[in-house]
Amino acid sequence: MNKIFTFLFLLVSTLAQAQIQIKVIDTETQIPLENVRIRPETGKSQLSNTSGIIAFPGSEKQTFSFSKTGYESFSAILGEGEHLIQLIPKSLNLSEITVSAFESERPLLEQSAAIAVVSEQDFNRFNETSLVNSFNTKAGIRIEERAPASYRISIRGSSLRAPFGVRNVKVYWNEVPFTSPDGTTALNLLDLSNIRTAEIIKGPSGSIYGAGNGGVVNLYSPASPNGGRVSADFMIGDFGMTRYRLGVSQQVGNGGFEASYVSQKSDGYREQSAMDRQVFQLGGFFSVSDKQEIRTQLLISDLDYQIPGGLTADQVAEDPTQARPGSVNQNSSISQQSVFASIGHLYRFSSQIKNSTTLYLNANDFENPFILDYKKELGYGIGGRTKFTFDWKLAGKELRIIAGGEYQMSLNDAQNFGNKAGKADTVRFADQLLATQGFLFQQAEWELTEDLLLTIGLSENFSKLEVDRQIDASGGPTGLQVKKFDPILVPRFALNYQLNDYSGVYGSISSGFSPPTIDEVRTNEGSLNLDLEAEKGLNYELGYRLGKERLNLEATVFYFKLDQTITTYTNPQGVVLFRNAGSTDQKGIETAIDYALIRNGGGFISDLKIGTAFTGNYFTFNDYQKGDNDYSGNDLTGVPPNTLVSRLDLRTAAGIYLNFTHQYVDEIPLNDANTVYQDAYNLVNMRFGWAKSFAGKWELEAFAGVDNLTDELYSLGNDLNPFGGRYYQPAPERNWYGGVKVAFLY
Known part of the structure; x- marks a missing residue:
């Protein structure tokens, strides 16, 4: 019996002393890494110390995940003993x-x-x-x-x-x-x-x-959660700005959920420019099996913002913070409540074939009192997108075929009233609006050689707008009006050639078309512009990319030929109307350079990066005549010919950081005749702060910043071709903000 007790005592002592000891270093500099978050498969996560070392009790093998800002995430199965882990810095490549x-x-x-x-x-x-x-x-x-x-x-x-x-x-x-x-x-x-x-x-x-x-803009929500996290943000700023956010995410098996609530309010820089928005998001990710994944999203948004309106040059000189006369009395503003829900399903039939399908449903309640009228809309929309991906070989070369379709439909009850001191008055006209659009698409990507990739794409598109006028107080006709666009084929042809492992060139020819929106066909004064045609264009593009060590470089030149260009004008009552304006020639160049002077350094400054981006848009009307006025050859309205952005980002080992941005925007023509311009301007923004992790569980950040540091007078969005010379929407003067972020990991 004594021998048994002695054996059990020795076994317990051995297990109590068993450890999994880990040291984490930078794979390039071999410097130990502090504050690496290490999460075991079972148990709580911890942070590595100043020597890059952390120890976990036990001897059983399990999976450990490693994460640190600026480094690639990594996972490894480790057991009892000492282990050296090397993290790879996130590359600019x-x-x-x-x-x-x-x-x-x-x-x-x-x-x-x-x-x-x-x-x-x-x-x-x-x-x-x-x-x-x-x-x-x-x-x-x-x-x-x-x-x-x-x-x-x-x-x-x-x-x-x-x-x-x-x-x-x-x-x-x-x-x-x-x-x-x-x-x-x-x-x-x-x-x-x-x-x-x-x-x-x-x-x-x-x-x-x-x-x-x-x-196209593709937006993606935060990734699937890893473990559990509760976070809160709070920020205040000039012009009565406040913003706070509460968030939680929780891993559940191979999936999980994340939820957040955000409230943002501001009194605004100008009169009648306050904003109030609350947004709730709930997302879920579920790995059903090795073959199936399901993702869900729910977005509930409540938005109210005021519209100050455009000013003339004299009004800007007098007081840039004033609203357009009448905006306050008429409560010019927008109120919109929306619910957007979606579900996505991914199914892998085999290693070569998979399908991804998403469906959505949304509902909107929209009100827009304006100086001239009061608009109300209530409606819903449904739609979805599906695609099949096939990975095969053709003539011994990799071939990927993508085929699918998309369909959307929306139905809205829209009413326009008179505006009496910010309240809806007598109805002027009421419509039921039905919009449908859809297309089928196919794309083939064939690796002709190890370095040459050929892409051929094609879509078949259709769209239709229906306006069922049910009330017209002016005595105009009622009934159903339909604007249907003939099915159109849109092709794309592209080649990509890899010069070596870190650089390549590409070229493409792509077609596009853009039918008028329902707001362009149905205007606020009640007319229906059913003669408005879709824009159609052809784009030629050539580009070069380089990503080597600490340097990134991208350069693109393009020529876009657009026919039936849709432009705006304003009638004497101030209503914005639309017309086709012949064709436009759009030639451009885009370049971007990023360079890391210091990357994951071992001294006081751990990261120092600089970058610049240049845009040259040399766009002109090719064939545009309005009455006796010939605008052919004029610069395209609303486009700055040259824009230059420069950035500097600095981060220290102590967690202190600085982000500095300078933006130069060239003068902008504000009317088709090119007789009125916004002056060129320089905009300087800066943010600085301190961010640190503690005890493997807490993340803390404190920050402050300034927008428009040089106090420039400019408009970040002008009104084009307005009636009465109301071109300008003055942007805020120099303004400061600050805030804190805190997160708890469990």
Whole structure:
């Protein structure tokens, strides 16, 4: 018996002393890494110490995951004893950046199109209240914000078709169509916390994404959770800005869920420019089996923002903070409540064949009192997208075929009233609006050689708008009016050639078309412009990419020939109307350079990066005559010829960081006659702060920043061809913000 007790005592003592000891180092510098988060398969995560060492009790083998900002995530099965783990720094090499553009997950270096990637690091360089600043650091992309939450997106083009809202750009959120079938996108319903990364395809992409000449924006939510995390953010700033966020994520088996609630409010820089938005998001990811995955999303958004309106040059000089006369009395504003729900399913039939399908349902309640009228809309939409991917060999070469389709439908009850002191008055006209659009797409990617990739894509598109006028108080005709666009084929042909492991060239020819939106056909004064034709264009593009060690370089030249260009004008009553303006020639160049002066250094400065992006848009009207006025040869309205963005990012070993951004925007023509311009301006933004992890469980960040450091007077979104010279929407003067973030990991 004594021998048994002695044996048990020795066994317990041995087990108590058994350890899995881990040391983590940088694979390039061989320097020990502090604050690496190490999570065992069972038990709580811990952080490595200043020597890069951490020990876990026990001897049983299990999987450990390793993560640290600036390094690639890593997993390994470890047992009792000492282990040396080497983490690989995240490389600037473009071959390491994988994107899902054109429904094909390939490294950016192998993509045959101009694609910009906006990461979490890009978002966190600014105040995190909107997408504007981060998107505007990318060549060829410009987001305008005429008032808080009033966005316009311009990708290689102007905002001619978007006096307000996002048009002529297709937006997807987690592979679900977020752009309505009527051609508009309520991008302001999303908070920045609902977006982890964005991929922007520049130029026509109709071969696989349907209608739209302006490009495609693919937005992705935070990734599936790893473990458990509870977080909270709080920020305040000038002009009464407050923002707070609460979030939780929890891993459940091989899946999990994440939820967040965000509230953001601001009094606004100008009179009648306050904003109030609440957003709740709930997402789930479920790995049913090795063959099946299910992803769900629920987004509930409640948005209210005021519209100050455009000012003349004299009004700006007098007081740039004033609203357009009448905006306050008429409560010019937008109120929108929306629910968006989706479900996605991935099924792998085999290692060669898989299908991905997403379905969505949304509902909207929209009110828009304006100086001239009061609009109400209530409606819903449904839609979905499915694709099959086949990986085969043809003549011994890898062949990938992608085929699928997309369909969307929306039905809205829309009413226009008179506006009496901000209240809806007598009904002027009421319509039931039905919009449908859909397309089938096919794409083949054939690796002709180890270095040469051929891509051929084609889509067949159809769309229809129905306006059933039920009330017309002016005595005009009622009844059903239909605008149907003939089915159109949209092809794309592209080649990508890898010069070596770190550089390549590509060329493409792509077609695009963009039918008018329902707001362009049905205007606020009640007329129906059924003669408005779809824009059609052809784009030629040539690009070069280099990603080697610490250097990234991208350069693209393109020529886009657009026919039946849709432009705006304003009637004497101030109503924005639309017309086709012949053709335009759009020649451009886009370059971007990023260089890491110091990357994961062992001294006080751990990272120091610089970068610059240049956009040259030399766009002109080719054939545009309005009455006795011939605008042929004029610069395209709303497009700055030259834009230059420079960035500096610094991070220290102590966790202190600094992000500095300078943006130069050339003068912008504000009317088709090119007689009025916005002056060129320089915009400087800066953010600095401190971020650190503690005890393997806590993450803390404190930050502050300033927008428009040099106090520039400019407009971040002008009104084009307005009546009465109301061109200008003054942007905020110098303004400060600050906040804290805290997270608990369990």
